Amino acid sequence: MAADTVGADNVDKGSVVVHPIVLLSVVDHYTRVAKGTNKRVVGALLGEIEGGQVHVTNCFGLPFEEDRSDPAVWFLDHNYHENMFTMFKKVNAKERCVGWYSTGPKIKPADLAIHELFRKYVGNPVFVIVDVQPKDLELPVEAYRSIDEATSDKTFRRTFVHIPSTIGAYEAEEVGVEHLLRDIRN
Numbered sequence: 001m002a003a004d005t006v007g008a009d010n011v012d013k014g015s016v017v018v019h020p021i022v023l024l025s026v027v028d029h030y031t032r033v034a035k036g037t038n039k040r041v042v043g044a045l046l047g048e049i050e051g052g053q054v055h056v057t058n059c060f061g062l063p064f065e066e067d068r069s070d071p072a073v074w075f076l077d078h079n080y081h082e083n084m085f086t087m088f089k090k091v092n093a094k095e096r097c098v099g100w101y102s103t104g105p106k107i108k109p110a111d112l113a114i115h116e117l118f119r120k121y122v123g124n125p126v127f128v129i130v131d132v133q134p135k136d137l138e139l140p141v142e143a144y145r146s147i148d149e150a151t152s153d154k155t156f157r158r159t160f161v162h163i164p165s166t167i168g169a170y171e172a173e174e175v176g177v178e179h180l181l182r183d184i185r186n
Contacts, residue, residue, distance in 0.1 A: 014052030016143035017168040029061035046095040071109035099126035
């Protein structure tokens with residue numbers, strides 16, 4: 001699968017809008033795979049780029065393991081990612097890979113290497129950390145992209161920079177969320 005770089009430059013100045021189904025899917029992935037452990041889960045983000053804004057409208061979890069004693073040792077199943085993306089593309093041809101997620105709650109040492117892997121699928125992927133166990137009422141989502149930063153010895157190193165993120169929904173999603181919230185209250 002070749003990198004999809006249409007609109008990739010727009011992400012540099014843009015923001016990320018995470019839709020409700022993505023948050024629910026990430027929490028479900030975490031609950032099924034890592035709840036009660038110190039593990040995190042990782043997955044692919046799907047969506048669209050509109051006017052510099054990345055709309056993350058869907059996602060799927062990926063088989064992922066990392067060595068707790070050596071952060072440089074990790075495994076992410078590329079074949080699974082490519083097969084799942086092909087199936088998702090059949091359902092919604094407009095969605096494309098826009099980046100990846102982790103349940104953090106912060107950036108880990110292996111994240112730049114994982115991010116580089118996603119550059120194979122999208123020219124400038126976004127990295128979204130979803131805090132599945134927030135301590136307060138702040139937005140449980142942080143978004144990043146990578147840039148090449150100049151070092152003192154006139155070389156460059158890749159690093160993450162924060163980009164603005166919000167939770168947003170299309171009208172149909174808002175109706176669904178309202179019904180879910182109404183059912184919870186009753």
